[in-house]
Amino acid sequence: MDAMSLLTVFVLAVFVGFEVVSKVSSTLHTPLMSGANAIHGIVLVGAIIVAGQAEEPLVLIVALIAVLLATVNLVGGFVVTDRMLHMFSGRKAPAKADARADAQPVAKGAAK
Amino acid sequence: MSLLTPEWTAGLYLFAAVCFILALKGLSSPKTARRGNLLGAFGALVALVTVFLSMRVDNLPWILGTIAVGSAIAVPVSRRVQMTQMPQLVALFNGVGGAAAALVALLELQHSSEWWSALAIAFTILVGSVSFAGSCVTFAKLQELMTTRPVTFPGLPVAMGLVVLGALAAAAWLVMSGSFVAALVLMALGLVVGVLLVLPVGGADVPIVISLLNAFTGLTVAASGLVLGNVLLLVAGTLVGASGTILTREMARAMGRSVGGIMFGAFKGGSTAGSTTQSDRPVRSASAEDVAILLGYAQRVIVVPGYGLAVAQAQHTMAELASALEAKGIEVSFAIHPVAGRMPGHMNVLLAEANVPTESLREMDAINPEFKNADVALVVGANDVVNPAAKTTPGSPIYGMPILDVAAAKQVVFLKRSMRPGFAGIENELLFEPQTTLLFGDAKDSLTKVLGAVKAL
Numbered sequence: 001m002d003a004m005s006l007l008t009v010f011v012l013a014v015f016v017g018f019e020v021v022s023k024v025s026s027t028l029h030t031p032l033m034s035g036a037n038a039i040h041g042i043v044l045v046g047a048i049i050v051a052g053q054a055e056e057p058l059v060l061i062v063a064l065i066a067v068l069l070a071t072v073n074l075v076g077g078f079v080v081t082d083r084m085l086h087m088f089s090g091r092k093a094p095a096k097a098d099a100r101a102d103a104q105p106v107a108k109g110a111a112k
Numbered sequence: 113m114s115l116l117t118p119e120w121t122a123g124l125y126l127f128a129a130v131c132f133i134l135a136l137k138g139l140s141s142p143k144t145a146r147r148g149n150l151l152g153a154f155g156a157l158v159a160l161v162t163v164f165l166s167m168r169v170d171n172l173p174w175i176l177g178t179i180a181v182g183s184a185i186a187v188p189v190s191r192r193v194q195m196t197q198m199p200q201l202v203a204l205f206n207g208v209g210g211a212a213a214a215l216v217a218l219l220e221l222q223h224s225s226e227w228w229s230a231l232a233i234a235f236t237i238l239v240g241s242v243s244f245a246g247s248c249v250t251f252a253k254l255q256e257l258m259t260t261r262p263v264t265f266p267g268l269p270v271a272m273g274l275v276v277l278g279a280l281a282a283a284a285w286l287v288m289s290g291s292f293v294a295a296l297v298l299m300a301l302g303l304v305v306g307v308l309l310v311l312p313v314g315g316a317d318v319p320i321v322i323s324l325l326n327a328f329t330g331l332t333v334a335a336s337g338l339v340l341g342n343v344l345l346l347v348a349g350t351l352v353g354a355s356g357t358i359l360t361r362e363m364a365r366a367m368g369r370s371v372g373g374i375m376f377g378a379f380k381g382g383s384t385a386g387s388t389t390q391s392d393r394p395v396r397s398a399s400a401e402d403v404a405i406l407l408g409y410a411q412r413v414i415v416v417p418g419y420g421l422a423v424a425q426a427q428h429t430m431a432e433l434a435s436a437l438e439a440k441g442i443e444v445s446f447a448i449h450p451v452a453g454r455m456p457g458h459m460n461v462l463l464a465e466a467n468v469p470t471e472s473l474r475e476m477d478a479i480n481p482e483f484k485n486a487d488v489a490l491v492v493g494a495n496d497v498v499n500p501a502a503k504t505t506p507g508s509p510i511y512g513m514p515i516l517d518v519a520a521a522k523q524v525v526f527l528k529r530s531m532r533p534g535f536a537g538i539e540n541e542l543l544f545e546p547q548t549t550l551l552f553g554d555a556k557d558s559l560t561k562v563l564g565a566v567k568a569l
Binding site: 003006009010013014015016017018020021022025026027028029030031032033034035036037038039040041043044045046047049051052053054055059060062063064065066067072073074075076077078079080081082083084085086087088098 | 128132133135136137139140141142145146148149150152153156159160163164167169170171172174175178179181182183185186187189190191193195198199200201205206208209211212213214215218219220227228239323324326328330333334335337338340341342343344345346347348349350351352353354355356357358359362368435448450455456458460461464465473475476
């Protein structure tokens with residue numbers, strides 16, 4: 001794609017980005033930041049492209065490091081955001097019993 | 113062996129980009145947030161399948177293996193992390209994303225021929241490194257691996273100026289020569305800029321820095337999209353860059369600060385250093401039973417939760433105490449400061465985890481006029497967000513930040529670990545006021561004792 005078309009896409013995306021999050025209550029700032037954080041993990045696609053074209057071992061190693069880091073960003077970002085949002089929606093009737101069961105967050109995370 | 117035609121590839125990337133836009137849109141509203149996030153994940157999956165089908169990918173076992181390893185690291189960590197440690201985890205994920213983009217750009221240097229592509233490579237390497245190093249320092253601050261106070265030294269502005277100039281020179285050298293050495297120099301200088309940028313930021317401002325670095329990484333990914341001629345990376349990165357910028361501004365506004373003031377405030381002088389000394393002025397402390405009596409005979413109680421509540425994992429005990437008080441016919445609401453905790457909205461996440469009904473959580477503007485009708489304001493592990501210095505002391509680092517108007521309540525009870533000043537390191541005058549009572553101890557222990565005493569009333 002030529003430079004001008006890419007520039008066009010860039011400018012339009014800036015406006016879309018401004019527009020979609022213009023009014024967000026502070027309640028959702030954390031999940032939104034975390035979700036946006038996960039989205040830029042899509043740089044994994046770029047890392048795969050580079051790794052897929054690598055011919056020298058050194059290039060491949062650096063590219064694989066990029067793949068690893070991007071995977072952590074992408075996968076971890078979406079999982080952690082989902083966990084956060086699960087807590088907003090997961091409000092069940094027996095609140096107290098639940099609260100005690102949740103007292104060990106580590107065990108809870110593993111159990112899920 | 114590309115199974116997809118370029119048209120199909122472009123179409124699927126477009127589909128993924130639309131998923132990302134809808135994901136961000138969904139995340140902006142409580143009802144659709146979870147669906148939004150899942151949609152984003154789905155879009156990412158489609159994009160990943162597309163890239164494997166659209167081109168000849170060598171080293172396939174290596175790549176798939178590395179992705180498996182990355183997922184095997186990321187999933188358990190994300191599942192097990194405690195909600196209190198969420199901010200540092202987000203910072204870390206953000207940092208590795210920036211690093212990945214910088215490495216991609218570094219490797220693309222050999223394929224770049226046009227000047228604008230070299231320019232995008234220089235941008236990606238520089239900003240990606242800044243984002244990575246900055247995120248690491250942020251992580252260290254939040255994890256308290258290093259001091260949470262602003263770190264400054266004489267000559268910091270000069271050092272920063274020189275490093276930035278050096279980085280720009282290296283970038284220019286890179287664009288003109290396409291030299292690999294220039295790229296490495298640029299990367300090293302970017303790392304130094306990242307460290308110097310975040311070191312002088314005080315603990316209370318760290319959330320805004322995470323958000324800003326998040327926007328930086330977004331722009332880095334967009335630039336790497338330019339380098340690779342990949343529209344999806346361009347769109348996704350730009351979306352995050354733009355929305356991250358807005359989000360950063362919103363957060364800064366909630367704290368009554370300007371983004372520039374936060375990032376460069378410490379350069380102007382040591383004013384954000386705060387106090388490190390404990391005061392030995394007299395305060396009134398009380399036992400858990402005294403606090404229980406205060407609460408048990410009140411009509412309206414407003415709880416102000418802060419990071420201390422989160423650290424002590426006391427949100428469940430707090431929720432139980434609130435229901436015990438409500439069972440006695442006492443009206444309990446929670447006053448949520450926009451930046452309570454260590455990330456905006458952090459407190460909402462924690463209290464939602466403890467099943468506190470959303471209706472009890474009140475935002476600052478809604479609850480502030482009600483403090484004057486409250487019998488007791490119970491401040492649990494919060495400090496800076498109720499510190500009147502934000503209104504009265506122009507020299508204070510938190511001056512101008514909107515605060516919860518706790519002082520208007522008839523009685524103020526602070527549950528505190530010690531007299532140590534808060535995250536921002538500023539002494540709180542409210543602790544010495546006559547209507548204030550302090551209960552020292554770990555928030556969870558104190559709340560458990562108070563809860564027992566309230567039940568015994």
